[in-house]
Amino acid sequence: MTDPQPGPKSTWGLVGVWLAASAVLTWRASLTWSSLVDDAYISARYAEQMAKGNGLVYNAGQPAVEGYTNLSWTVLLAAGRVAGLPLVPLMTDLGWIFTLVAIGASIALMRAITGRSDLRVAIPALLLSLSPHVAVTATNGLESSLFLAVTLTALAAHLGLEGARRAWIAPILGLLVLTRPEGIVVASAVCAHDAWICRRTPGRAAPTWIGALGTFLLLEVWRHHTYGAWLPNTWYAKTSFPIAETFTRNKSYLQPEQAILYTTLAAFGLGSITPPYSSKKALVIAITALLGLIPLTVQEWMPGLRLYLPWMTLTAVLLAAFLVWLPRAAGLAFGAALCVGMAAYDVAAGDRVRTYDLRNTVLPHNGTQRAMEALAPKLKAGSWMATRDAGVAAYYIGMHVNVAELHDRALTQPHPGGKDTDSLALTPVNPELFVSTLRTSDQAEFVYPNDRKVFKRLDAPYAYLGRVNQHYRRHYDVYVRADLGVTDLPEDVVVSHAGPLPLPARPGAEPEAAAPREPTEP
Numbered sequence: 001m002t003d004p005q006p007g008p009k010s011t012w013g014l015v016g017v018w019l020a021a022s023a024v025l026t027w028r029a030s031l032t033w034s035s036l037v038d039d040a041y042i043s044a045r046y047a048e049q050m051a052k053g054n055g056l057v058y059n060a061g062q063p064a065v066e067g068y069t070n071l072s073w074t075v076l077l078a079a080g081r082v083a084g085l086p087l088v089p090l091m092t093d094l095g096w097i098f099t100l101v102a103i104g105a106s107i108a109l110m111r112a113i114t115g116r117s118d119l120r121v122a123i124p125a126l127l128l129s130l131s132p133h134v135a136v137t138a139t140n141g142l143e144s145s146l147f148l149a150v151t152l153t154a155l156a157a158h159l160g161l162e163g164a165r166r167a168w169i170a171p172i173l174g175l176l177v178l179t180r181p182e183g184i185v186v187a188s189a190v191c192a193h194d195a196w197i198c199r200r201t202p203g204r205a206a207p208t209w210i211g212a213l214g215t216f217l218l219l220e221v222w223r224h225h226t227y228g229a230w231l232p233n234t235w236y237a238k239t240s241f242p243i244a245e246t247f248t249r250n251k252s253y254l255q256p257e258q259a260i261l262y263t264t265l266a267a268f269g270l271g272s273i274t275p276p277y278s279s280k281k282a283l284v285i286a287i288t289a290l291l292g293l294i295p296l297t298v299q300e301w302m303p304g305l306r307l308y309l310p311w312m313t314l315t316a317v318l319l320a321a322f323l324v325w326l327p328r329a330a331g332l333a334f335g336a337a338l339c340v341g342m343a344a345y346d347v348a349a350g351d352r353v354r355t356y357d358l359r360n361t362v363l364p365h366n367g368t369q370r371a372m373e374a375l376a377p378k379l380k381a382g383s384w385m386a387t388r389d390a391g392v393a394a395y396y397i398g399m400h401v402n403v404a405e406l407h408d409r410a411l412t413q414p415h416p417g418g419k420d421t422d423s424l425a426l427t428p429v430n431p432e433l434f435v436s437t438l439r440t441s442d443q444a445e446f447v448y449p450n451d452r453k454v455f456k457r458l459d460a461p462y463a464y465l466g467r468v469n470q471h472y473r474r475h476y477d478v479y480v481r482a483d484l485g486v487t488d489l490p491e492d493v494v495v496s497h498a499g500p501l502p503l504p505a506r507p508g509a510e511p512e513a514a515a516p517r518e519p520t521e522p
Contacts, residue, residue: 010117014107014340015123020170021129024101028135028346029096032354035361036091038470040141042411043068044087047077048399056226056392058412059402061382064226065411067390069224071219072178073143088364091141096143099138102313103128105152109317112160114324115281123320123335128313130342132350133260137306144306146318147180151310154288158190158208166207173211178219182294182310186287187212193283201412224488237409238298240418247398250300257353260345264312268292271318276325278401281318288314299409304356359472362392367468367493370478372396373476374493375433378486384431386454393435406450424449430460434479441467441475441496453481455501463487466494 038360045069046056054060068074080090103125110121128134137144137479154172161168173190191205191212198205223232254261264319272285287445292311296347300307319338323331360366376398379385386395386404389411394403402426405412413421436451446452461482466489477499480486 007390007492013119014122015121018104018107018125019220021103021125024129025095025099025103025135025138028129029099030137030176031098032357032361033092033139034363035139035358037087037361038389038391038474039396040091040339041178041362043070043074043142043394044091045075045390045399045403046074047081048087048395049517052399053082054399058394058397061404064228064415065412065414066223066227066229067410068499069411070143070146071232072175073146075144077513084151088141089332092139095137095139097147099128099134102145102149102152104318105149105156106159106313107154108326109152109284112156112321113278113284113317113321115277116324118324118328118333120320120328120331123323123338124313124316124333126339127316127342130339130346131312132346132353133257133305133312136304136353137309140306140357142306143179144309147176147183148310148313149188150179150183151245151287152290152313154186154190155284158169158194166204168207168210168268170207170214173208174215177212177215179471181235182291184212185290185294185404189214189283189290192213193279197279200301208431217447233415234411236418237411240299241299242416243297246297250296253300254305254473256356259349260305261308261311264308264315265292267319268311268315271315271320271322273321276321279442281321284314284318289320291416304353317401336506341511343455362471366392366470367495368392368470369396370474370493371465371468371478372398374489375480376401376482379432383433384428385433385435386427386431387433387435387476388437388451388474389470389474390447393476397433404428404449406454407418408450424453425466426458427454430458430481432481432484434458436477436479436499438467438477439473441454441469443502444498446501455511465489466491467496468499469495 295307381400408420
């Protein structure tokens with residue numbers, strides 16, 4: 001049974017719940033508001049280059065490589081820069097805004113699936129506002145919140161809009177296709193469902209197909225013209241591994257989150273087999289399953305659950321749809337129990353989730369940012385920096401400096417045929433700036449083989465400026481070519497002089513181990 005028409009009272013009641021859930025989410029996101037993941041600065045560098053008129057490239061004037069997985073997010077950031085907005089606050093603020101949109105869209109999707117408008121349809125919104133993973137992800141600087149918001153909005157529009165209003169489906173699906181690769185899968189499922197429900201009136205499905213297929217075709221033509229490939233470079237970088245290796249790596253990343261993952265899996269099973277039964281719910285079940293499986297097929301590289309938030313949110317929608325089918329009192333009681341359970345999970349695990357985020361993400365004005373900002377004016381346009389990490393250091397060194405990422409699976413380096421990047425072939429022998437990546441402030445040996453290889457073949461004099469901090473397990477040793485005349489960094493930026501290993505006496509010589517110097521306090 002469905003509500004004949006949602007009245008003003010029920011609509012305003014749901015608006016009130018959305019505002020309350022938004023307030024709760026905002027308060028809880030404020031606990032980690034300033035922390036961004038390093039990868040967010042990859043999109044930031046592409047956006048900055050685009051805003052400067054250099055195109056969607058990582059290095060201006062160099063062969064273009066598609067090193068992002070979030071085209072619409074990157075373009076949105078570039079638009080903000082053109083408008084004169086500072087990029088780092090823009091990334092966090094947009095993430096927060098799109099999380100609030102996602103909370104509202106979950107209510108709209110529940111109404112579309114169930115045909116109801118009472119407070120029970122707001123259960124997923126309340127669960128979102130109480131989840132520590134949603135709160136941490138909201139402002140991490142990536143497109144996670146945008147993708148969640150657009151996915152929920154696209155499903156709500158497809159399942160709920162009728163008549164002339166169905167024209168809105170086209171731009172929403174188009175945005176979904178452009179936001180993340182998984183968006184193409186979601187849009188394809190929506191098209192298949194629309195073809196079924198509109199089989200007797202095919203013209204009614206036009207907005208769906210125009211939005212999804214039309215955008216995808218335009219994207220492919222543009223991608224091939226810009227990057228010379230039909231598939232994104234990140235596809236080759238992240239998926240060309242044996243599936244057993246991928247599962248093993250991802251399992252280690254997801255180990256701390258087993259409790260919430262298994263609970264969500266059980267909730268997905270329950271929500272899938274219980275009433276109400278309809279083609280609308282079948283579509284949501286299929287998309288939920290796909291969004292839970294897709295992240296398992298790529299090496300995730302980043303601990304946490306940001307890639308699983310759409311799966312978890314749609315699972316909450318499926319389970320809440322069953323609660324709406326129950327008698328009102330029972331549905332409200334079970335919904336309240338779910339919210340209490342999420343709040344209890346936050347009490348038990350929230351501090352761990354937030355502490356992990358703060359220790360392994362980037363805070364504004366950290367040592368790496370300040371070191372790169374001090375060096376940037378001293379490097380001429382066209383200079384090179386070689387470094388393993390493509391984010392913070394690469395962004396703050398400036399768009400006039402080319403960056404060679406020293407990572408076998410670097411997103412910003414080409415991977416023809418899914419092969420490892422040949423970092424040495426793509427890096428000058430004597431880059432103006434070499435930044436090696438270490439874990440601690442007093443570590444003397446290299447951690448990563450490519451750092452050692454680049455260091456080993458240097459055959460020009462370099463000045464060692466010291467070690468700077470990015471976060472808990474990430475430090476950088478900074479070497480500048482001596483002919484640039486740079487001799488130091490700001491004193492309060494350097495946390496130690498534990499390096500360097502002695503520069504080789506001749507090109508190709510194996511560097512000797514050096515006794516670490518006494519580290520200084522940050």
